[in-house]
Amino acid sequence: MTDDDIAPDQPPAALPDGPTRAGFVALIGEPNAGKSTLLNQMVGAKVSIVTHKVQTTRARIRGIAMHGPAQIVFVDTPGIFRPRRRLDRSMVAAAWGGASDADIVLVLVEAHRGLTDGTQAILDQLVDLGKGTPVALIINKIDRVKAETLLALSQQLNEAYPFTETFMISAMRGHGCQQLRGWLARSLPESPWLYPEDQIADLPMRMIAAEITREKLTLRLHEEIPYQLTVETEAWEEKDDGSARVEQVVYVARQGHKGIVLGRGGETIKAVGQAARVELEEFMGRRVHLFLQVRVRENWENEAERYDEIGLNFRDGDG
Numbered sequence: 001m002t003d004d005d006i007a008p009d010q011p012p013a014a015l016p017d018g019p020t021r022a023g024f025v026a027l028i029g030e031p032n033a034g035k036s037t038l039l040n041q042m043v044g045a046k047v048s049i050v051t052h053k054v055q056t057t058r059a060r061i062r063g064i065a066m067h068g069p070a071q072i073v074f075v076d077t078p079g080i081f082r083p084r085r086r087l088d089r090s091m092v093a094a095a096w097g098g099a100s101d102a103d104i105v106l107v108l109v110e111a112h113r114g115l116t117d118g119t120q121a122i123l124d125q126l127v128d129l130g131k132g133t134p135v136a137l138i139i140n141k142i143d144r145v146k147a148e149t150l151l152a153l154s155q156q157l158n159e160a161y162p163f164t165e166t167f168m169i170s171a172m173r174g175h176g177c178q179q180l181r182g183w184l185a186r187s188l189p190e191s192p193w194l195y196p197e198d199q200i201a202d203l204p205m206r207m208i209a210a211e212i213t214r215e216k217l218t219l220r221l222h223e224e225i226p227y228q229l230t231v232e233t234e235a236w237e238e239k240d241d242g243s244a245r246v247e248q249v250v251y252v253a254r255q256g257h258k259g260i261v262l263g264r265g266g267e268t269i270k271a272v273g274q275a276a277r278v279e280l281e282e283f284m285g286r287r288v289h290l291f292l293q294v295r296v297r298e299n300w301e302n303e304a305e306r307y308d309e310i311g312l313n314f315r316d317g318d319g
C-alpha cells in the first residue's frame with residue numbers, strides 16, 4: 001500500500017487532541033490545467049465537473065477534505081485566460097476572487113506545456129495581489145512527461161515567481177497528492193472546522209445536478225456550442241418512494257443550436273439526459289427522474305439571473 005491508497009470512505013476519525021486547523025485553498029491556473037481533477041482527487045469524490053475542453057468550470061466550487069486534525073476546503077475556480085465576453089470576464093473575476101479570499105493559493109501548471117504566456121500572465125497578476133498568502137507551485141500531469149524534464153521546469157518556474165513550495169503531481173492518478181495534502185494540512189491556520197466533518201461539497205444539490213448535465217453536454221457537443229449554453233435546475237421534487245424528480249432547462253443562444261442539442265429525433269438530448277441521470281444517481285445514492293428541456297434564449301449571457309443561478313457575479317462582467 002502506498003501513501004496514496006487511503007480509502008476515501010474510511011470512518012471519521014475521533015476528534016483530535018491537538019488544535020484543529022481549517023482554511024481555504026484556492027486552485028488557480030490556465031484553463032485545462034487540471035484544477036477540478038485535483039479537487040476531486042483530494043475530496044475523494046467527483047464534486048467538480050471535468051472535461052478535456054478548456055473553460056469547463058464556470059464558478060467557484062468548494063470541496064472539503066479532512067486530513068487528521070485539519071479540514072482543507074478546496075476552492076476550484078474557472079481557468080484564467082484573456083476574457084472576451086461578459087461571461088468570460090465574470091468567470092475570470094471569480095477565479096481571482098477565489099485567490100484573494102484564500103489562506104493558501106495553489107497555481108497549477110501543466111508539465112508538458114511548461115511556462116506558457118498564460119501562466120506568466122497569472123504570475124504577474126499574483127505579484128500584484130501581494131498580501132503574504134503562501135503560494136505553492138503545482139506541476140501537474142507529470143504522467144505526461146519524462147521525469148528528467150521536471151527539475152529544469154521547476155527551476156524555471158521558481159525563478160519566475162517566489163513560490164513557497166513546489167509539488168509535482170498527477171492529479172488524475174493521484175501521484176504526489178498525499179504529500180501535498182499533508183503540507184496543506186500543516187500549513188492551514190489553527191481554527192475550528194468550518195463544515196461538518198462528513199460534508200464534501202458546499203454547493204446546493206440543484207447546482208451540482210445542473211453542472212453534471214452541463215458536463216455531459218460539453219462532452220457531446222462541438223465547437224462553440226458548449227460555451228454558449230447554460231443549464232439550470234428549475235424544479236426538484238422529493239418523491240414518497242425516496243427518488244427525486246428533477247427538471248432542468250438548457251438555455252441555448254441560437255435557434256440553430258437547439259436542433260443540435262436535441263439531435264436527430266431527440267437522440268442527443270436523450271443520451272445526455274441518461275448519462276447525467278446515471279451520474280446524479282451515483283452521487284446521491286438514490287433514484288432520480290431527470291427531465292431536460294431546451295429553450296432558446298438569445299440574450300442569456302446578458303441576464304443577471306442566469307449568472308446568479310451558476311454562482312457568478314453579473315457585474316464582474318461589466319466591460
Ligand SMILES: Nc1nc2c(ncn2[C@@H]2O[C@H](COP(=O)(O)OP(=O)(O)OP(=O)(O)O)[C@@H](O)[C@H]2O)c(=O)[nH]1
Nearest residue numbers: 031032033034035036037055056057079170171172
Ligand atoms: N494526463 C493527465 N491528464 C490530466 C491530469 N489532470 C487532469 N487531466 C486532464 O486534463 C483535462 C482538464 O482537466 P480539468 O480538471 O477539467 O481542468 P481544469 O483546470 O479544471 O479546467 P477548466 O475548468 O477548464 O479551467 C481533463 O481531460 C483531465 O482528465 C493528470 O494528472 N494527467
Ligand SMILES: [Mg+2]
Nearest residue numbers: 035036056057
Ligand atoms: Mg475546472
